[in-house]
Each structure stands twice: as C-alpha cells, then as structure tokens.
Amino acid sequence: MATLYTHQGRNIRKTWYLMTGFFLLVIAVGWLMSVYLGDPVFLPVAVGIAIVMNVWSYWYSDTVVIKMTGAKPADPVIHRELVRAVENLSITAGLPMPKVYVVEDPAPNAFATGRNQEHAAVAATTGLIAILEKSELEGVIAHELAHIGNRDMLVSTVAVVLVGFLSIIADIFLRAGHLGGRDRDSKAGGILLVVAIIGIILAPIAGQMIQLAISRKREFLADASGALLTRYPEGLARALEKIAQNSRPMARANNATAHLFIANPFGSADGGVRSKISALFATHPPAAERIAILRDMRPEAGSSDESK
Numbered sequence: 476m477a478t479l480y481t482h483q484g485r486n487i488r489k490t491w492y493l494m495t496g497f498f499l500l501v502i503a504v505g506w507l508m509s510v511y512l513g514d515p516v517f518l519p520v521a522v523g524i525a526i527v528m529n530v531w532s533y534w535y536s537d538t539v540v541i542k543m544t545g546a547k548p549a550d551p552v553i554h555r556e557l558v559r560a561v562e563n564l565s566i567t568a569g570l571p572m573p574k575v576y577v578v579e580d581p582a583p584n585a586f587a588t589g590r591n592q593e594h595a596a597v598a599a600t601t602g603l604i605a606i607l608e609k610s611e612l613e614g615v616i617a618h619e620l621a622h623i624g625n626r627d628m629l630v631s632t633v634a635v636v637l638v639g640f641l642s643i644i645a646d647i648f649l650r651a652g653h654l655g656g657r658d659r660d661s662k663a664g665g666i667l668l669v670v671a672i673i674g675i676i677l678a679p680i681a682g683q684m685i686q687l688a689i690s691r692k693r694e695f696l697a698d699a700s701g702a703l704l705t706r707y708p709e710g711l712a713r714a715l716e717k718i719a720q721n722s723r724p725m726a727r728a729n730n731a732t733a734h735l736f737i738a739n740p741f742g743s744a745d746g747g748v749r750s751k752i753s754a755l756f757a758t759h760p761p762a763a764e765r766i767a768i769l770r771d772m773r774p775e776a777g778s779s780d781e782s783k
C-alpha cells in the first residue's frame with residue numbers, strides 16, 4: 476500500500492528522470508547544430524547567455540517575487556496564527572525561519588520563494604487565511620516549507636536555463652546567415668537541413684513541456700513532503716478542496732510566478748476539451764488528483780517503503 480515515503484520517493488525519482496531527459500535533449504540539439512553548421516563556437520556562447528539571463532532572477536528571486544505579488548510583511552499580531560504555523564513547522568522541519576508575508580487578495584493561495592533555505596520567504600493570501608482551519612493552514616504551510624527544503628527554486632532555475640538555452644539555439648539557427656549549412660546542395664545536406672529545422676523548432680516546445688512536467692512533479696513531491704511533516708495528509712487535502720472550490724484569479728496573477736503558488740493563480744479552467752488541452756501546459760497537477768493521492772497515504776508506515 477502507498478505510504479508517505481512511497482510517494483515521496485517516486486516523485487524524487489520521476490523528477491530526476493525528467494531532468495536527465497531534459498539534459499539529453501539539450502545535448503542532442505547542441506550536437507545537431509554542431510554537425511550541421513560545423514561551428515561549435517556558438518554553443519558555449521549560447522549557454523553563457525542562457526545562464527546569465529537566469530542567474531540574476533534566481534539570486535534575487537525572493538525580492539522580485541515579493542514585489543511582483545504585492546506581498547507585505549505579516550503582522551505578528553493580526554496574522555498570529557500564520558506566523559506561528561510557519562515558526563512551529565520550520566522548527567519541526569529543521570529549517571531556518573523564513574520571512575512571512577501576506578498578500579491582500581481574496582483568492583485563496585500561497586507560495587514560497589528564495590534561492591536557498593537561508594534566504595526564503597513564505598506568503599499566504601488573506602483569502603486563504605480567511606477560509607482555512609488551523610490544521611488546513613498548517614498543511615499548506617508544510618507544503619510551502621517542503622518546496623524550500625527540497626530546493627525546488629534551484630530545480631526550477633535549472634529547468635528555465637535549459638529552456639532558455641533551447642530557445643536561443645533555435646533563434647540562432649533560424650537567423651544564421653549560413654542557414655543552408657555545409658553541402659546544402661547535396662541530397663544528404665538537404666535531408667540534414669530538414670531534420671535540423673524540424674528538431675530546432677520542436678526542441679523548445681518539448682523543453683517547455685518537460686519544464687512543466689518537472690513543475691507538476693515538484694508539486695506532488697511537496698504535497699508528500701508536507702504531509703510527512705505534519706503527519707496529517709487530510710489537513711492539506713481539505714485545504715486543497717477549499718482552494719479548488721473557491722478558485723478565482725488573483726488580482727496580480729503572472730505567468731512568471733505562477734509555478735510558485737500552491738494552486739493556479741489564474742483560477743481553474745472550465746471543463747471540456749479546451750481545459751484538457753490547457754492542462755498539458757499547466758504548471759500544477761489537477762487538484763482532484765492531488766487530493767486523491769493525499770488521502771491514499773498512510774503516515775504510520777516506515778521509511779523502508781520508500782524504495783518500493
């Protein structure tokens with residue numbers, strides 16, 4: 476039977492499988508470009524550009540995200556329950572106490588950000604605080620602390636760098652003066668050109684899909700890790716139910732920060748074919764699936780189940 480440790484172990488492995496696939500895709504695209512253009516010099520340049528573009532956002536992620544969401548420092552008196560939950564669960568998790576913020580927004584949601592455990596922040600909306608009971612709020616906070624403990628910001632940044640790398644390569648290839656490459660008049664050169672064009676066009680799309688898949692797996696992992704922290708999966712499950720039932724777009728929803736939130740800040744999509752297509756590009760797994768997994772967990776089992 477599935478346990479907290481089983482789900483945690485599975486999600487860690489799936490994340491690494493996806494990251495490995497991502498790196499292999501980047502290597503394959505780089506190799507294709509090198510062979511076709513016969514000029515490997517641009518590859519380290521493209522890597523450097525992609526890294527520089529994202530290192531700054533990673534290093535200052537907490538400051539940038541806080542400003543983008545309009546979060547304000549939590550008042551230790553007015554938001555006593557929120558601050559206390561963060562403090563107690565941080566101690567339980569063995570993490571430094573992150574900064575606590577509140578977003579004035581009726582949409583129930585929460586997020587965590589920061590480049591590492593020492594420079595982290597947790598924020599909740601006023602809408603979330605208003606509708607959740609103590610155990611449910613603790614479940615959400617445990618989920619957010621799990622993101623910090625699992626270093627998900629680092630994983631997300633690596634994924635963004637790889638997507639940026641693929642996009643830069645595609646742009647360089649499509650704009651290159653020697654688009655025709657070597658031996659473009661030969662049959663082999665023509666075939667290679669077609670293969671290269673198709674590969675370069677599809678690579679960024681495939682990279683984006685892998686990035687979103689990684690984001691969704693990290694949500695499942697944070698759910699399992701958070702439930703393991705509180706030893707009460709039902710608290711987070713009920714919180715996710717309430718969030719889904721009260722789903723509405725946040726006033727300052729932004730694509731750049733959407734993956735940080737516990738629920739989609741743009742609200743839930745309506746049913747039908749359109750929502751199924753949208754789900755392919757969603758940063759979050761369906762709430763119903765997350766709730767079902769949480770309620771399938773057995774906290775009393777030991778860590779020996781993790782490898783099953």
